[in-house]
Amino acid sequence: MSKKNGVILILYIDDLLVIRNHIVEIKRLKRQLENVFKMSSLGLLNMHLGVDFTHVGNCIFMNYKHYVMVVF
Numbered sequence: 001m002s003k004k005n006g007v008i009l010i011l012y013i014d015d016l017l018v019i020r021n022h023i024v025e026i027k028r029l030k031r032q033l034e035n036v037f038k039m040s041s042l043g044l045l046n047m048h049l050g051v052d053f054t055h056v057g058n059c060i061f062m063n064y065k066h067y068v069m070v071v072f
Contacts (some may be wrong), residue, residue, distance in 0.1 A: 052064075
C-alpha cells in the first residue's frame with residue numbers, strides 16, 4: 001500500500017475514525033460503510049479519547065493537556 005492510496009481506519013467501541021488525504025475517497029468509503037452499518041457523521045475530529053485535535057490548513061495538531069489532567 002502506498003501513501004497515495006492508503007487509508008487509516010481506527011475503531012474504538014462505537015467510534016470510527018477515517019483518516020486519508022483525499023476527501024473524495026473518504027466520502028466514497030463512508031457511503032460504502034453506510035450501506036452496511038447504521039452510521040452518523042460528526043464531522044472533523046476535535047476530541048478523541050481525551051486528546052484535542054486542532055485543524056490548521058493541511059495540518060492536524062494533537063494536544064494531550066485534557067488527557068493528562070484527567071489521568072494525573
